[in-house]
Amino acid sequence: MRKNYLLTPGPTPLPPKVCQAMAQPIIHHRTPQFQAILKETTEGLKYVFCTKCDVFILASSGTGAMEAAVVNLLSMQDTALTVQGGKFGERWTQICKSYGINTEIIDVVWGQAVNPKDIEKKLKENPKIKAVFATLCETSTGVVCDIEAIGRVVKNSDAVLVVDAISGLGAIPLLTDDWSVDMVVCGSQKGLMLPPGLAFISVSAKAWSKVKEAKSPRYYFDLIAAKSALDQTDTPFTPAISLVIALKEALKMMKQDGLENIFARHKKMADATRSAMQALGLELFAPTAGSDVVTAVKVPQGIDGEKLVKTMRDVYGVTIAGGQSELKGKVFRIAHMGYIEESDIILGIACLEKVLAQMGYKFNLGTGVAAAEEVFLK
Amino acid sequence: MRKNYLLTPGPTPLPPKVCQAMAQPIIHHRTPQFQAILKETTEGLKYVFCTKCDVFILASSGTGAMEAAVVNLLSMQDTALTVQGGKFGERWTQICKSYGINTEIIDVVWGQAVNPKDIEKKLKENPKIKAVFATLCETSTGVVCDIEAIGRVVKNSDAVLVVDAISGLGAIPLLTDDWSVDMVVCGSQKGLMLPPGLAFISVSAKAWSKVKEAKSPRYYFDLIAAKSALDQTDTPFTPAISLVIALKEALKMMKQDGLENIFARHKKMADATRSAMQALGLELFAPTAGSDVVTAVKVPQGIDGEKLVKTMRDVYGVTIAGGQSELKGKVFRIAHMGYIEESDIILGIACLEKVLAQMGYKFNLGTGVAAAEEVFLK
Numbered sequence: 001m002r003k004n005y006l007l008t009p010g011p012t013p014l015p016p017k018v019c020q021a022m023a024q025p026i027i028h029h030r031t032p033q034f035q036a037i038l039k040e041t042t043e044g045l046k047y048v049f050c051t052k053c054d055v056f057i058l059a060s061s062g063t064g065a066m067e068a069a070v071v072n073l074l075s076m077q078d079t080a081l082t083v084q085g086g087k088f089g090e091r092w093t094q095i096c097k098s099y100g101i102n103t104e105i106i107d108v109v110w111g112q113a114v115n116p117k118d119i120e121k122k123l124k125e126n127p128k129i130k131a132v133f134a135t136l137c138e139t140s141t142g143v144v145c146d147i148e149a150i151g152r153v154v155k156n157s158d159a160v161l162v163v164d165a166i167s168g169l170g171a172i173p174l175l176t177d178d179w180s181v182d183m184v185v186c187g188s189q190k191g192l193m194l195p196p197g198l199a200f201i202s203v204s205a206k207a208w209s210k211v212k213e214a215k216s217p218r219y220y221f222d223l224i225a226a227k228s229a230l231d232q233t234d235t236p237f238t239p240a241i242s243l244v245i246a247l248k249e250a251l252k253m254m255k256q257d258g259l260e261n262i263f264a265r266h267k268k269m270a271d272a273t274r275s276a277m278q279a280l281g282l283e284l285f286a287p288t289a290g291s292d293v294v295t296a297v298k299v300p301q302g303i304d305g306e307k308l309v310k311t312m313r314d315v316y317g318v319t320i321a322g323g324q325s326e327l328k329g330k331v332f333r334i335a336h337m338g339y340i341e342e343s344d345i346i347l348g349i350a351c352l353e354k355v356l357a358q359m360g361y362k363f364n365l366g367t368g369v370a371a372a373e374e375v376f377l378k
Numbered sequence: 379m380r381k382n383y384l385l386t387p388g389p390t391p392l393p394p395k396v397c398q399a400m401a402q403p404i405i406h407h408r409t410p411q412f413q414a415i416l417k418e419t420t421e422g423l424k425y426v427f428c429t430k431c432d433v434f435i436l437a438s439s440g441t442g443a444m445e446a447a448v449v450n451l452l453s454m455q456d457t458a459l460t461v462q463g464g465k466f467g468e469r470w471t472q473i474c475k476s477y478g479i480n481t482e483i484i485d486v487v488w489g490q491a492v493n494p495k496d497i498e499k500k501l502k503e504n505p506k507i508k509a510v511f512a513t514l515c516e517t518s519t520g521v522v523c524d525i526e527a528i529g530r531v532v533k534n535s536d537a538v539l540v541v542d543a544i545s546g547l548g549a550i551p552l553l554t555d556d557w558s559v560d561m562v563v564c565g566s567q568k569g570l571m572l573p574p575g576l577a578f579i580s581v582s583a584k585a586w587s588k589v590k591e592a593k594s595p596r597y598y599f600d601l602i603a604a605k606s607a608l609d610q611t612d613t614p615f616t617p618a619i620s621l622v623i624a625l626k627e628a629l630k631m632m633k634q635d636g637l638e639n640i641f642a643r644h645k646k647m648a649d650a651t652r653s654a655m656q657a658l659g660l661e662l663f664a665p666t667a668g669s670d671v672v673t674a675v676k677v678p679q680g681i682d683g684e685k686l687v688k689t690m691r692d693v694y695g696v697t698i699a700g701g702q703s704e705l706k707g708k709v710f711r712i713a714h715m716g717y718i719e720e721s722d723i724i725l726g727i728a729c730l731e732k733v734l735a736q737m738g739y740k741f742n743l744g745t746g747v748a749a750a751e752e753v754f755l756k
Contacts, residue, residue, distance in 0.1 A: 006406060011406060020401060022620065023401035024397070025397070026573050027382070061616045063598055063616075099597075196620075197620070220438065220445045222476075238567060241567075241575075243618075243620075313409065
């Protein structure tokens with residue numbers, strides 16, 4: 001018998017109701033039946049995005065929506081500012097460069113959050129900057145950014161603020177309208193408790209004014225076509241029907257729980273995880289800017305980080321994530337996002353303890369679990 | 379009690395095994411477990427595509443793969459030839475134009491197939507043409523093209539042949555390698571018996587030589603990145619995991635049936651449908667070039683075509699398709715593609731008979747069904 005547990009920052013586990021929704025016979029997308037679902041999910045997304053603006057559902061992974069943001073806002077030779085503090089911040093830069101956008105870059109030390117003042121400074125130095133691309137939670141490092149403060153800074157410029165919230169939306173606060181975020185990009189397989197395959201993007205009035213002028217070539221990700229279709233409760237191309245039906249179920253669950261409660265649950269799980277790691281004598285990779293979405297932990301000296309992750313998965317069925325890019329083998333990452341609750345965190349920590357002990361790391365068995373329990377009992 | 383029957387040219391009904399595969403708990407994509415599935419599905423797609431070349435799985439609808447073909451083959455100001463005989467042929471032109479490609483167009487009367495000699499002539503007249511974009515089965519008209527003959531023509535030029543086989547692949551013959559088709563584009567929700575959300579694209583050696591030179595901006599649909607990833611049994615971005623797992627089941631079924639048997643089943647269902655329509659005194663929209671994938675039928679005078687489709691769906695639960703674009707209200711379309719067999723066709727025809735009779739169309743009840751039965755008994 002082998003049961004599997006997923007504590008990775010995407011995909012995250014699926015609620016049974018979501019699984020069941022996908023197992024239903026398929027329906028046609030150009031029917032009143034599907035239109036009702038499209039309407040309900042589009043409204044539900046507005047709740048989760050904390051926006052009154054349109055949110056579009058794309059059939060792609062999150063990166064597709066990132067590309068949609070770039071090509072719909074900018075034209076070749078335009079200038080953008082990207083914030084890079086990990087693999088996904090770098091992706092903004094890569095997409096911009098692919099489309100011939102001049103890219104100013106703020107390089108942030110991996111494990112730290114960008115200082116909003118640095119963005120303010122760049123915007124003042126270069127009034128040509130039309131868009132600022134930031135990341136809510138940098139999945140590769142576990143760092144969360146102060147999007148609210150960045151929003152205050154960008155709001156006073158002509159630039160729009162685009163936030164990759166692929167990791168984080170629906171798990172930690174992101175008040176799109178209140179924080180003046182012009183485009184929020186998200187994927188389905190994280191806080192929204194779905195399989196990957198859908199992406200979402202919200203568009204503010206300020207962003208629309210740029211979309212109308214943007215000349216980057218685009219077809220599949222053209223938001224003007226998406227808007228015309230959505231105004232008729234339709235999509236420009238065949239939507240990923242079964243995933244949209246699953247989205248309906250997930251959004252219903254999220255509305256029932258309430259965003260405030262969801263955020264509180266994530267915060268508690270993150271606190272418990274961080275506390276457990278410290279109790280085990282492990283060092284957090286982002287001690288001051290750790291997100292409530294995923295916790296990156298430094299692999300202790302003498303331990304093979306890749307083997308640790310592999311053993312947890314292959315021997316005990318508990319899948320956590322290793323490090324990506326320059327952090328490969330140097331950190332492991334425990335996600336506490338989506339359809340995850342206290343018991344999942346406890347079993348993940350216990351499994352980590354067992355494997356660390358087997359690998360010769362010195363600590364008292366149960367210390368991590370005890371620290372987590374203490375947080376949960378508060 | 380209302381049971382629903384889908385006879386639309388995408389989405390097509392899902393086999394229970396496919397539904398069940400999607401209801402399983404999700405697994406992480408960067409694991410040996412998913413890598414094995416990616417390997418098996420990539421191999422299975424080669425069987426269905428009748429190719430030894432790489433076939434890539436994209437997280438998008440079919441149009442995404444059409445865009446991938448255009449942007450990976452061509453640069454701005456390059457010249458392409460598109461064949462337009464319906465809504466989906468026009469889409470090739472639209473995508474090319476979106477990317478600044480000079481587009482020569484062969485306009486074919488809707489309901490007829492392109493004459494391969496017209497393509498040969500265009501290629502001789504304009505040696506700048508780098509790519510020919512055609513459609514295997516034009517879903518909007520039901521017309522099938524002679525891709526084999528087009529392949530013979532394009533093969534002798536410097537141009538590559540790209541075929542939109544979104545409708546048709548896995549239902550009617552398309553011998554990618556033998557017919558010298560350089561790129562074949564497909565979607566998941568047609569002959570492959572899956573929900574929409576995946577797209578596929580094959581790339582020949584001749585196509586790769588163009589991909590290496592193409593300068594159209596691209597990121598999400600970049601096939602060079604897809605190739606680097608696939609060589610390590612990986613995808614450049616998070617794949618639509620649950621759909622890929624479902625694909626594994628569908629491909630297993632197709633391999634068990636065998637392509638020849640699948641093609642024969644589709645041909646018989648199409649013959650039965652055409653025969654039934656004619657027995658009912660209805661006129662086929664594409665009498666000489668009708669595909670074995672979907673049959674378009676002219677709405678008889680005095681009958682409201684949109685009401686016909688709506689009544690079949692809302693009163694009897696049988697969903698067929700109406701006309702698209704300029705054919706709206708003028709044709710209805712019965713699909714016989716994917717997880718569909720004789721009994722589905724019979725019930726569809728019977729439902730059509732009932733609604734036509736209610737709407738005042740004069741014919742002898744049962745005539746259509748009898749004609750279909752006759753074909754099936756042959």
